[in-house]
Amino acid sequence: MTPAVWASAAPAVTFTMAGILEAVVARGSNGVTWTALAFATLLSFGGAAPAGPAAFDWRLPPGWSPPPVPADNPMNAAKVELGRWLFYDRRLSASGEMACASCHQQARGFSDGLPTHVGATGQPGLRNAMALANVGWFKELTWVDPTITSLEQQAHTPMYGAHPVEMGLPPGDGGIWRKLSGEACYSRLTPRAFPGAGARLTPDLAVKAIAAFERTLISADAPFDRYRRGDASAVSEQARKGMALFYGPRFQCAVCHVGPRFTDADKPDGRHAIGSGLLPGEDQGYDTPALAVEQGRYRTPSLRNVALSAPYLHDGSAPRLEDAIVAHRGVTFGILTADDLPPLVAFLKALTDETLTTSPRFGPPNFTKCKLPARILAYPAL
Numbered sequence: 348m349t350p351a352v353w354a355s356a357a358p359a360v361t362f363t364m365a366g367i368l369e370a371v372v373a374r375g376s377n378g379v380t381w382t383a384l385a386f387a388t389l390l391s392f393g394g395a396a397p398a399g400p401a402a403f404d405w406r407l408p409p410g411w412s413p414p415p416v417p418a419d420n421p422m423n424a425a426k427v428e429l430g431r432w433l434f435y436d437r438r439l440s441a442s443g444e445m446a447c448a449s450c451h452q453q454a455r456g457f458s459d460g461l462p463t464h465v466g467a468t469g470q471p472g473l474r475n476a477m478a479l480a481n482v483g484w485f486k487e488l489t490w491v492d493p494t495i496t497s498l499e500q501q502a503h504t505p506m507y508g509a510h511p512v513e514m515g516l517p518p519g520d521g522g523i524w525r526k527l528s529g530e531a532c533y534s535r536l537t538p539r540a541f542p543g544a545g546a547r548l549t550p551d552l553a554v555k556a557i558a559a560f561e562r563t564l565i566s567a568d569a570p571f572d573r574y575r576r577g578d579a580s581a582v583s584e585q586a587r588k589g590m591a592l593f594y595g596p597r598f599q600c601a602v603c604h605v606g607p608r609f610t611d612a613d614k615p616d617g618r619h620a621i622g623s624g625l626l627p628g629e630d631q632g633y634d635t636p637a638l639a640v641e642q643g644r645y646r647t648p649s650l651r652n653v654a655l656s657a658p659y660l661h662d663g664s665a666p667r668l669e670d671a672i673v674a675h676r677g678v679t680f681g682i683l684t685a686d687d688l689p690p691l692v693a694f695l696k697a698l699t700d701e702t703l704t705t706s707p708r709f710g711p712p713n714f715t716k717c718k719l720p721a722r723i724l725a726y727p728a729l
């Protein structure tokens with residue numbers, strides 16, 4: 348079994364999932380309940396003092412360390428605000444109609460409700476738009492490509508990528524950036540977000556700001572989290588049953604959907620073939636042909652807000668949570684019965700975090716009125 352590490356940039360507590368499962372199996376035979384064991388495990392994460400830029404208020408849940416932040420893109424409130432504006436700005440596309448938020452909608456856990464999404468120039472999408480939660484911690488982004496290792500790098504792909512065309516911005520086009528640089532809010536935010544860089548918004552600064560906003564999409568306030576923090580009434584009995592199945596020996600879902608972020612993407616190579624199949628034709632796994640040998644392995648998606656992000660899997664082929672679970676046919680499970688599905692689904696529904704999916708600070712800005720909070724205007728400009 349692959350060892351799983353929960354640590355982020357700061358030296359938090361680490362452990363191997365194999366070790367835990369061994370311990371759980373050994374102790375399980377002595378009559379200790381699965382749920383209790385799973386929670387002993389869960390409660391042990393985090394604990395290290397936060398490292399990195401202390402000035403930024405991450406609003407982290409107890410026990411979490413901040414996500415790693417690239418040295419050349421430190422966090423500040425103006426930059427996050429600029430990133431939010433850009434994330435929702437439909438003009439960043441060939442059609443003038445498609446923003447990041449077209450495919451990553453807050454109310455759907457930052458996904459879009461479609462199997463795949465047609466791009467701004469009409470080209471069909473290739474894969475399912477991923478829900479975005481806690482992406483700042485992920486070492487490798489997207490369903491398949493191990494070479495996309497930072498949010499800054501990733502944000503270029505939808506804007507400028509050609510496989511498939513999503514937002515379809517023409518490469519090197521200064522027009523849109525000149526236009527935005529001349530507008531009230533962007534021209535006030537840009538120099539505050541990037542002190543010393545001047546007031547002109549460039550594609551490089553834009554992706555940095557978008558990445559900073561994405562690092563704040565932290566999800567850890569679901570009923571599951573409240574239950575874990577001691578509120579026994581936060582989840583239903585059915586969900587607790589599902590939790591025991593999720594962490595238990597028959598299914599071991601948490602081997603891949605690890606820790607508080609429910610994915611092993613916090614470490615490199617969190618990709619697995621679960622038997623969900625390949626898309627015909629173009630999508631044979633990786634975009635990088637040299638790596639095509641590893642076809643059929645997909646990056647474990649987080650399960651945070653998963654009840655909101657149907658349809659599921661890399662190709663959007665699973666309309667319901669039940670279908671997504673059943674699709675794990677290639678993983679060495681115990682036999683999945685129809686009785687297992689309702690509790691597992693109830694547990695997955697307890698991962699819906701309304702703080703992330705309804706809070707205005709992650710929602711669209713008011714494009715008709717440039718009203719910036721005083722704390723942002725107070726930030727040094729230039």
Ligand code: HEC
Nearest residue numbers: 446447450464466474475476477488489490491502505513
């Ligand atoms: C046309 C729909 C569409 C648009 C527009 C779009 N995305 Fe995505 N996004 C996707 C799809 C599809 C994937 C999965 C890509 C893959 O695996 O090939 C994805 C994946 C991602 C991921 C990886 C998440 C993870 O867990 O690895 C991030 C981050 C992301 N998008 C951010 C953005 C940002 C930022 C923008 C705007 C600059 C954007 N997206 C615009 C459809 C879209």
Ligand code: HEC
Nearest residue numbers: 598599600603619623645646647648659660661671672678
């Ligand atoms: C061996 C690793 C592994 C195990 C074990 C595992 N999963 Fe997954 N899971 C994945 C991968 C990889 C995907 C994405 C597969 C794809 O897109 O084709 C996935 C996808 C999902 C999805 C769809 C999420 C989305 O956004 O599309 C759900 C729901 C899910 N898993 C739940 C579970 C449950 C419940 C269990 C235990 C019964 C489980 N998984 C066990 C690796 C695993």
